[in-house]
């Protein structure tokens with residue numbers, strides 16, 4: 001997970017350009033929900049899909065949570081879901097009993113009301129892959145504080161102390177300050193405290209450390225960065241090979257690539273602890289099928 005930086009005014013400009021009048025309509029709908037005290041729009045009338053491409057472009061066609069690269073706009077809209085960070089519908093308690101997961105800290109109660117004032121708020125959106133959005137995200141929204149589902153004031157909403165991270169713009173902390181990678185595995189960057197728990201819950205919530213294809217994709221990236229790093233530091237490599245190696249690293253560290261946080265964490269490690277990096281590269285190789 002990485003941050004996708006954009007100012008509020010630039011995001012609004014991009015939305016207005018994508019679908020003129022959408023923001024005005026969203027404000028009108030939000031006022032109607034405020035009067036009604038609930039989100040009561042029939043399914044067929046939802047219009048957040050009209051601005052899906054704005055988030056796909058901002059996120060470089062990656063899932064906001066698992067950093068998988070999906071297809072781009074021309075063919076890919078079907079693969080991306082508009083994700084409501086805070087659920088518009090009634091909120092379920094997470095973890096559910098069925099998950100058999102126990103934490104020694106509170107994760108928030110269920111709520112009969114969703115965050116109805118945020119159903120049409122552009123700062124409550126991102127695009128996610130179908131796996132992350134359904135079945136993992138559903139209508140869960142674990143928090144450390146008390147639920148505030150009758151507000152669209154983001155300063156006030158911070159008091160909920162959400163566990164899941166919101167990587168669009170600067171409303172929330174940069175995910176890379178909370179989650180780093182040890183080889184293919186995401187881990188909390190902090191040793192303790194709420195920021196540690198945010199990372200732990202986000203990783204558990206989206207199963208970021210156990211989804212097989214995520215691990216394999218990260219393993220491929222680690223191996224390519226490892227080879228490139230070694231070539232770049234090999235004095236006997238020719239100029240062309242070193243150029244190619246530098247390009248491979250630049251691409252892997254760019255937000256355009258999938259699993260950027262993993263690539264950046266591994267590349268940092270190469271510079272700080274080459275022996276540990278070698279061990280992670282060997283682990284990555286063992287994860288991948290050999291034929």
Ligand SMILES: [Zn+2]
Pocket residue numbers: 063064065066067068128129130131132133
């Ligand atoms: Zn995903």
